[in-house]
Amino acid sequence: MKKYLFHTVLLVVLAxxxxxxxxxxxxxxxxxxxxASAEGKTLYFEQRGLAGIQLLDSAKLNxxxxxxxxxxxxxxxxxxxxxxxxxxxxxxxxxxxxLQVKADAADLYNTFVVExxxxxxQIREVDDVTRTIAANMDELEKQxxxxxxxxxxxxxxxxxxxSDYKTRIxxxxxxxxxxxxxxxxxxxxxxxxxxxxxxxxxxxxxxxAVATSWNQYYPQTPRTQHLYNFTMNALKxxxxxxxxxxxxxxxxxxxxxxxxxxxxxxVEGRKIPLSSLKGKVVLLDFTVYNSExxxxxxxxxxxxxxxxxxxxxxxxxISVDSDVHFWKNAASNVPWVAVxxxxxxxxxxxxxxxxxxxxxxxxxxxxxxxxxxxxxYAQLASKVASVL
Numbered sequence: 001m002k003k004y005l006f007h008t009v010l011l012v013v014l015a016x017x018x019x020x021x022x023x024x025x026x027x028x029x030x031x032x033x034x035x036a037s038a039e040g041k042t043l044y045f046e047q048r049g050l051a052g053i054q055l056l057d058s059a060k061l062n063x064x065x066x067x068x069x070x071x072x073x074x075x076x077x078x079x080x081x082x083x084x085x086x087x088x089x090x091x092x093x094x095x096x097x098x099l100q101v102k103a104d105a106a107d108l109y110n111t112f113v114v115e116x117x118x119x120x121x122q123i124r125e126v127d128d129v130t131r132t133i134a135a136n137m138d139e140l141e142k143q144x145x146x147x148x149x150x151x152x153x154x155x156x157x158x159x160x161x162x163s164d165y166k167t168r169i170x171x172x173x174x175x176x177x178x179x180x181x182x183x184x185x186x187x188x189x190x191x192x193x194x195x196x197x198x199x200x201x202x203x204x205x206x207x208x209a210v211a212t213s214w215n216q217y218y219p220q221t222p223r224t225q226h227l228y229n230f231t232m233n234a235l236k237x238x239x240x241x242x243x244x245x246x247x248x249x250x251x252x253x254x255x256x257x258x259x260x261x262x263x264x265x266x267v268e269g270r271k272i273p274l275s276s277l278k279g280k281v282v283l284l285d286f287t288v289y290n291s292e293x294x295x296x297x298x299x300x301x302x303x304x305x306x307x308x309x310x311x312x313x314x315x316x317x318i319s320v321d322s323d324v325h326f327w328k329n330a331a332s333n334v335p336w337v338a339v340x341x342x343x344x345x346x347x348x349x350x351x352x353x354x355x356x357x358x359x360x361x362x363x364x365x366x367x368x369x370x371x372x373x374x375x376x377y378a379q380l381a382s383k384v385a386s387v388l
Contacts, residue, residue: 039061320343
């Protein structure tokens with residue numbers, strides 16, 4: 001997964017990736033069962049705590065593959081894993097319960113069953129859906145690299161895959177936010193990146209629901225405190241960014257954009273800052289030249305450019321084309337500022353400006369402030385005229 005989809009979260013993921021361990025004396029969680037096709041192999045029983053994965057016990061399996069492990073009881077649902085060779089499966093336990101497990105070491109994940117455990121069934125559902133989305137994303141990336149699908153289709157299809165995943169898993173989370181599966185789901189990752197981004201307003205609702213529920217049912221436990229503090233910190237950061245998000249997602253007139261400058265190279269290799277156009281009304285246009293819509297799109301822009309240029313209107317057009325040579329040939333004759341982001345569809349600028357569709361544009365006033373977002377280009381001329 002590239003930076004475009006999951007910007008700014010990698011360090012946070014590393015800090016929260018593991019789960020907590022907190023022991024209660026005198027009680028145990030029991031995990032027992034049989035692992036077929038595992039004679040002579042060692043089965044490891046591990047706890048997934050905030051400090052990392054901790055080995056609790058191990059057993060060399062006999063012909064029958066039977067085992068019995070004990071784990072610590074804590075005041076909230078706790079997470080463990082069984083590992084054999086290079087295969088591992090996750091399971092959750094609540095209070096001093098006994099979990100009955102069956103599996104086959106020849107294919108541990110696909111044969112693993114925790115009998116009569118709705119919570120573990122849901123965790124398995126989360127794992128299944130996460131594996132599916134990871135495979136779908138990998139396939140889309142391969143198609144894009146092989147040029148089977150173009151840049152615009154790649155962005156659209158990737159967004160659709162993510163939306164479908166979040167719709168399904170959000171229903172699971174909100175169905176029982178105090179459950180182990182809800183906690184497990186909000187921290188799912190693909191290629192090291194969180195799928196639910198706590199700094200995204202819509203995704204934050206999932207973290208907020210789980211944190212609030214766990215704080216109600218399992219107060220003062222280390223896992224709850226960690227989740228709650230993390231979620232409140234994300235909320236604090238989000239509030240600091242609300243002004244910027246209002247600029248990007250709505251269309252109010254504002255006094256300060258507080259957005260980072262953009263400095264990209266044109267077809268001649270000259271680096272041109274967006275800020276260098278301050279004093280003009282600027283259309284910041286995100287596009288792809290190697291697409292069906294591009295010729296008409298640029299013709300329409302050229303008509304408007306000729307109409308308003310004398311009044312101090314300029315276009316700063318950012319291409320996210322993956323084919324740099326195609327872009328250079330196509331952009332060499334446009335009269336406005338045409339630059340390209342070498343990160344292509346994985347551009348961090350797309351994430352900063354919350355660009356989910358191509359083309360998308362923003363109008364920047366003479367003071368350098370974003371005053372309108374343009375998703376419907378039929379409204380573009382009137383919006384520009386109102387700012388001029």
